Amino acid sequence: MEYKVITGTLEAKTAVHIGTGASNELTDALIRRDNEGQPFIPGTAIAGALRALLTRLAPRLGKTPCNVLNVNKEQQSKPCNCAVCNLFGDINPSDENDSTSEASRLLVFNAHQQDEGLSYHPIIRDSVGIDRSTGTAARADGIKFDLEVIPAGTTFKLRIELRDIDNAGEQLLAAGLSEWTEGRLKLGGRVARGLGSFKLTGLQYKTMPLDNAEQLMSFLREDKPWKNANTSDGWFNEHLEKIKPVKISTDMPETISRGWFSLQGILQAEGPLLTNDILSVGTSGFDHAPALSQLHNWLNPVLTGASLRGVFRSHAERLARTLTTLQAKDKGDFLSRCPACDPNVREQDKTSKLPLESCDSLIKKYNAQANNKPEKQIDEPENITDSLCLACRLFGSTRLGSGLIIEDAPYHQSTNSQSKPEYKMLDFLAIDRFTGGGVDGAKFDALALWKPAFRLNLYLENPEPWELGWLWLVIRDLAAGWLTVGFGSAKGLGKVGLTNWKATFGYLHPEDAPLGLIELNLQTQKCGIYTTKTITLNTDKKFDMIQKWVNCFIDEVINFQRLDSIILTEDSYFDDIKDIYSDKGGAP
Numbered sequence: 001m002e003y004k005v006i007t008g009t010l011e012a013k014t015a016v017h018i019g020t021g022a023s024n025e026l027t028d029a030l031i032r033r034d035n036e037g038q039p040f041i042p043g044t045a046i047a048g049a050l051r052a053l054l055t056r057l058a059p060r061l062g063k064t065p066c067n068v069l070n071v072n073k074e075q076q077s078k079p080c081n082c083a084v085c086n087l088f089g090d091i092n093p094s095d096e097n098d099s100t101s102e103a104s105r106l107l108v109f110n111a112h113q114q115d116e117g118l119s120y121h122p123i124i125r126d127s128v129g130i131d132r133s134t135g136t137a138a139r140a141d142g143i144k145f146d147l148e149v150i151p152a153g154t155t156f157k158l159r160i161e162l163r164d165i166d167n168a169g170e171q172l173l174a175a176g177l178s179e180w181t182e183g184r185l186k187l188g189g190r191v192a193r194g195l196g197s198f199k200l201t202g203l204q205y206k207t208m209p210l211d212n213a214e215q216l217m218s219f220l221r222e223d224k225p226w227k228n229a230n231t232s233d234g235w236f237n238e239h240l241e242k243i244k245p246v247k248i249s250t251d252m253p254e255t256i257s258r259g260w261f262s263l264q265g266i267l268q269a270e271g272p273l274l275t276n277d278i279l280s281v282g283t284s285g286f287d288h289a290p291a292l293s294q295l296h297n298w299l300n301p302v303l304t305g306a307s308l309r310g311v312f313r314s315h316a317e318r319l320a321r322t323l324t325t326l327q328a329k330d331k332g333d334f335l336s337r338c339p340a341c342d343p344n345v346r347e348q349d350k351t352s353k354l355p356l357e358s359c360d361s362l363i364k365k366y367n368a369q370a371n372n373k374p375e376k377q378i379d380e381p382e383n384i385t386d387s388l389c390l391a392c393r394l395f396g397s398t399r400l401g402s403g404l405i406i407e408d409a410p411y412h413q414s415t416n417s418q419s420k421p422e423y424k425m426l427d428f429l430a431i432d433r434f435t436g437g438g439v440d441g442a443k444f445d446a447l448a449l450w451k452p453a454f455r456l457n458l459y460l461e462n463p464e465p466w467e468l469g470w471l472w473l474v475i476r477d478l479a480a481g482w483l484t485v486g487f488g489s490a491k492g493l494g495k496v497g498l499t500n501w502k503a504t505f506g507y508l509h510p511e512d513a514p515l516g517l518i519e520l521n522l523q524t525q526k527c528g529i530y531t532t533k534t535i536t537l538n539t540d541k542k543f544d545m546i547q548k549w550v551n552c553f554i555d556e557v558i559n560f561q562r563l564d565s566i567i568l569t570e571d572s573y574f575d576d577i578k579d580i581y582s583d584k585g586g587a588p
């Protein structure tokens with residue numbers, strides 16, 4: 001018998017929210033705390049993330065797919081004997097006589113903060129939507145929501161005990177952990193909006209023989225037996241080297257891992273940049289002040305993933321709607337083909353027409369109507385993706401998560417070691433939106449960052465060519481300095497450009513690589529179990545590949561048709577302007 005354990009450190013790269021579902025008078029969502037009031041990560045959350053990851057990876061390592069991936073709902077709930085269920089125990093343990101339900105062979109412990117690690121106070125974040133017509137932060141109720149987070153930089157102790165796992169099981173585990181050591185671990189809530197990104201460091205696999213009474217006694221006497229166990233250095237790499245991902249086959253479920261796209265770069269502001277954070281406002285006394293990574297740490301401002309995501313999405317929406325407007329014959333044609341709703345537009349009122357009403361709101365209204373007619377009990381459409389616009393499919397909606405992640409962007413210290421963030425105080429006169437005149441006495445001051453730079457980290461799992469094409473058009477405009485971040489774009493604030501970018505594509509098998517990538521003949525590298533290729537501004541001939549993706553995006557938009565039941569009722573124009581629609585149709 002042997003005691004086997006894996007230990008390591010989970011480093012939060014961004015702020016993290018692992019919620020309790022509870023709120024108090026300070027915040028809408030509280031984080032989990034232990035008996036001593038210290039934030040921690042529940043073992044169940046870590047095990048859940050690991051299970052989901054291994055479920056998507058296992059078929060690519062030649063294992064039978066888990067029943068949960070089966071499209072047939074009945075099959076999903078059947079007890080399963082796949083490699084993942086062998087590690088974690090059955091999803092649906094059954095008491096039937098012939099059942100082979102198994103308990104978990106992996107014990108994932110709660111991860112508490114490291115005694116020797118840096119400890120930060122939890123902070124409160126608010127998130128605000130972007131108003132599509134004015135480009136400013138939307139103020140409507142219901143869009144604003146705040147939550148408590150553990151700051152970036154906090155470290156937690158990871159411990160997983162292994163019970164009776166065979167070599168193949170350990171190899172699968174190593175494959176999953178390699179994703180974490182490469183920094184692709186996401187835990188907790190609001191992951192797509194930039195929170196909950198982790199990297200696993202200091203991974204160790206340790207064993208302790210328990211063959212005789214003496215060894216067993218010393219093991220039992222020990223409070224923390226993993227501290228004295230023997231480290232086997234080669235465990236991780238030896239397993240990884242043996243992994244050869246298999247080709248995708250038609251009988252594999254759609255949701256399994258194929259590859260990813262990641263973009264890193266520096267967002268450089270041309271001048272003042274003004275974001276707003278309730279906590280900084282509270283501690284600084286300014287009416288507007290930027291979000292900070294840690295409480296009172298003015299050396300470490302952060303551009304939240306949520307705000308960047310809003311900027312990406314609203315620009316992407318505009319590109320897609322413009323394309324459809326050029327194609328549309330008339331207003332009705334536009335409304336039934338509009339590829340991008342405005343996720344902030346929703347209303348309880350079941351009869352009013354709302355410009356660019358969100359898919360979420362439309363589906364709700366449709367369901368309410370359908371349920372009023374007893375002979376036609378209709379729930380949500382069978383396949384939720386079909387009922388959503390293209391923007392909701394890529395950027396997510398309340399009904400469908402998103403594979404696109406835009407992380408909190410930390411402050412970038414340029415090579416010049418003097419480059420601490422510079423703050424400037426600005427005075428504003430609030431403008432009355434209706435008259436255009438100054439509002440009496442309504443002056444406000446703001447603490448803006450002067451020419452700050454932030455590190456952008458964007459990640460998309462299993463990218464489709466049309467998604468890459470769409471994102472690339474946004475990235476291109478971002479690099480050209482056309483997009484603004486934060487408040488005051490009308491006053492010339494928040495202009496940013498993207499520099500020093502690097503786009504990396506990871507794939508398990510060459511057939512999983514994005515359209516046109518293999519033909520570029522770039523050098524390959526390894527990143528965990530993925531093969532990667534990287535392009536930068538200087539990469540030759542990359543535009544042939546990008547043009548292919550953009551063409552896929554254009555096709556996707558042109559052929560897009562909303563479900564009959566979920567058609568927009570209004571577009572964003574105040575009146576019907578006939579001239580904006582093409583009378584001929586056809587490609588622009």
Ligand SMILES: [Zn+2]
Binds near residue numbers: 065068080085
């Ligand atoms: Zn299974």
Ligand SMILES: [Zn+2]
Binds near residue numbers: 358388391
């Ligand atoms: Zn939508």
